[in-house]
Amino acid sequence: MRRLFAILITFCLALPAGAQSLIRDGDIEHALGQLARPVLRAAGLPADQIKVLVIQDSRMNAFVIDRAHIFIHSGLLLRLTRPEQLQAVLAHEAAHIANGHLTRRLDNIRTAGSVAAIGAGLALAAAASGVDGKAAIGVALGIGSSAQRRLFGHTRAEESAADAAALRYMRASGVDLAGYVEVLALFKNQELLMAERADPYTLTHPLSRDRLRAIEAQGAGVTPTPSAPEAAYWFARAKGKLQAFTQAPSATLRLTGRAWGTDEVTLLRQAVAWHRTPDAARAREAIDRAIALRPDDPYLHDLKGQILLEGRAAPAAVAAFARAAQLAPQDAQVLAGLGRAQLVAGKPAAAVATLERAMTRDASNPPALRDLATAYAQLNRPGEASLVTAERYLLLGRPKDARINAERASGLLPRGSAAWLRAQDALSAAEIQIKRQPRR
Template identity: 50%
Template sequence: MRHLRTFPACLVLALCLVATTLAQPARAVTLLRDPDIEHALGQLAAPILQAAGLNPARTDVLVIDDRSLNAFVVDRETIFIHSGLLLKMETPQMLQSVLAHEAAHIANGHLVRRPQNMRNARTAAGLGMALAAAAGAISGNASAAAGIAAGAQGTATRLLFAHTRAEESSADSAGVRYMVRAGRDPSGAVAVMDIFRGQEALSAARQDPYARTHPMSSDRVRVLKRLTAAYEGKTPPSNSDLYWFARAKGKLSAFQRSPKWTINRAGEGGFADVGHMRTAVAWHRQSNLQKSIAAMDRAIAARPNDPFYHELRGQILMENRQFGAATNAYGTAVNLAPNHPLILGSYGRALVAQGQHGQALQVLEKARSRDGRDARVMRDLAVAYAKSGQNGMASLVTAERYAMIGRLDDAEIHATHASGLLPNGSGGWQRAQDVLSAAKAARR
C-alpha cells in the first residue's frame, strides 16, 4: 500500500515495556516522516516558538501516525502531535494554540519534574524511549511507561504525561501570551478546548489521550475564555499561515483519506498548487501514474523552486519503479535543499536502486548525520555498504537498525558479525559493542 513514509520507533526498552509492563497493551507508535509536512509544521510553529524564547531550529514538530487526538512533549527539543489531532484542526490558530501550549510546558520548566535520564529525542535511542512513554500514555499507563522507558524502574510512579492542573493552567496562560506576542489570535485555544469538553466524564478507556494527559476543568475553560476574549477576531491568520496549514493538513489527508474524497475536495484550501499536489497523491494511490505526474507537474509549475514538490514527484516515480526519473527528481530537490535529511535519504535510496552505491553512501551518511532517527536510511546504508564490499559496516548498520526497531536478537547477531570484521577498537567496532551491551541488558 502506498502511504506516507513511516518507521516504527520502538527500541528494546519500548518492547520490554509493551511486553511486560502495561496492563493494557500499548499500540505500536509510528512516526510519519514526511519532509513537506514537517516543514509546513515548522513554518507554523516558528513564530510561536520564538515568542516562547525557544529556538525554532532546535525544536522539531513530529507527527505520530495515530487517529486519536493528542499532543505532548518529552524533552526541550521535540513536540509530538498525533495525525488525528492535526486532521481535526480547522484553522491555523487552533493548531498554533496547541503548539503554543506544548511550548509553554517546555519554557515553563515542567519537564524538570520528569525523569532526568530521559535522553534527547533527537537520537534514535532517545526517540525510542520517548515513544515508549507515548505508547504508555495512549494505553492509559503513562507512569509505568515513563519509568521503564527512561530506565528508572524504581521511580515508575513519576508521571511523564500526567500534568497537574496547575501546570495546565500555567501552560494555558503562557500559550495565550505566546500567541499574542507572535501576532496570532489566541482564541483558537478555546476552540481546541471545546473539542475535549466532556471527556473527563468518560471512562479512561474511552477518553482521547489528550484528555488523559492534559487534565481539564471548567475553571480552566472559563479562564481561557477570559484571557482570549479581548483578542478574538482582531488578528486574522496571515496568508502564510493559511498556506502552510493547508499544505500540512492537505497532504496528510490526501494520504490518509480515500482518493475519491481527496479529488472531490482538492481545491477547498484555496491554494491552487496545494490542490494539484493533493490530486497528484490521490491519482498516485489509484495507480494512475500519468494523471498523478500531470497534476504534480502543475503544482511544480506554480512553485518551481519548491524542493518538497520535487521530492514528492520523486516518490511517485520511485514507487512506480521509474528509478532513473525518480533519481533526477530527487536530485533537483537536493539541489534546492542540500542539507534536508529526509530529502537526502530519499535521494540516497534512489541512487541505491540505480546501482550508484558510492555516491549513495555519501548522501545517506550525510542524511544520517543530520537526522539519526530514520530506520529507512539505515536500511539503505547497509545495502550500499554491502554492495561496496564493506561487509563489516553493512553488518554494523544492520545491527543498529534492528536495535532501533526493537529486534535485539537480530541486532546482536549482526553486531557480533560486525565486531569480527571491523578493526578492534575502531569507531565502528565501538558502535557494535554498544549494540551488544544493549542486547545483553535487555535479557537481564
C-alpha cells in the same frame, strides 16, 4: 510521505490494531515547523532545534518527551480547522518545554542510569517503532504504565502555568488567541467520557473545563480574526498532504474537484490521490503542474521523486530527488529519499554517500538505515552493514537482534576505528535495553 508507507508497511502489518507509527515526511514537518517558529521564538526556545513530528494515530493527542521534539497525533491535526488552533497546541507544548515540566522528570530517570547510554534519539525512535508511542518509550526507559502516567502526565499547576505561558507566546507572536479557546473546547466534552474512551490528551493534560474558564477570564477572544496568509498556507499544506495520504484517494479527488487545481496545494493533493489510485500518468501531470507554479520548492520535487520511484522509474526519480536535495541540502528526509532512489537505480556508492549525510542530520530513521545497510552490503562492506543494522534494531526496540548485529560488526570492523567504537556503543545500549525490558 514515503516514510509513511515504508513504516506502516514494514511494521504495522504485524502489529495489533491501533498501533502507532511516526509519519516522517519532510514536507509536512517543514510546514509544521513554519507554524511553530513564531511561538517557539516567543517562548525563547531555539526554533531550529525543535522538530514537530506527527504520529499516525486517530486519537487526539499532543505531547513532549524532551527539549527537541513536539509530537502531535494525526487525529488531532486532522480535527483542527485553522492554523491558530495548531499554533495554540504547539504553544502549549512549547510552554511545557520552556518550563522544564518533563525534562526534570526525565533527568531523574537519566540519573537513575538508563537513557544516557542510549541517547536522546531513543525516545523518538521508540515512537517510530510502530508500537504505542508512550508505552514504547516507557518500555525503552524500563518503566511500567503507572510510572509512565507520572512521567508524561502533567499536574494541574503545570497545566495552568503552561496555559498562561502559551497565551503569552501567542500574544507576543500575533497569533489569534481565539485558537486556544477553540482547541480547549474540542477537548472539553472529552472529560465526561470513560477514561478508556477519552482521547489521551485529556489524560495527560487534565481539566480542560476549568482551564477553559480560566483562559476566557484571561481575556482570550472568542471571536476569531482571519488567519495570516502565510500561516493559512502552511496549515493547508500540512493538513492537506496528510489528509491526501491517509484518506481514500476518491475522497481527495471529490474534495479537490475533477479539474486540475489552480494552486499548488490542491495540485499536490491531486498528485498524491492519483498516485495512490494508482494512475501514474495523472500523478505525474499533477506534480509537474504544481512544480510549474512553485519551481524552487524542494518538497514538490521530493514528491515527484517518490511518485517516480514507486512507479518504477528510478533514474528519473534520482533526478527529481537530486533537485530536491539541491534546494534543501540540510533536510534529512529529502536526502534519505535521494539515497533510496540511488540504491534502487543501482548506484550503491552514491547511495552510501547520500545516506551517510542524511544520518548525520537525523539518525533515527529506520527505513533509511535499512537502505544504508543494503548499500554497504552491495559494496562488500559487511562490518558497516552489520553496524547500521544493529543501530536500526536499537531504534526499533529489538535489543536482542541489535546485539547479534553489534557483535558481528565488532568482529568485522578494525579494532579501535570510529565504526568499531559505534559498535561498542550499540552493544552496551542493547545490553541496557535487554536488562530494562519488562517481561511480558
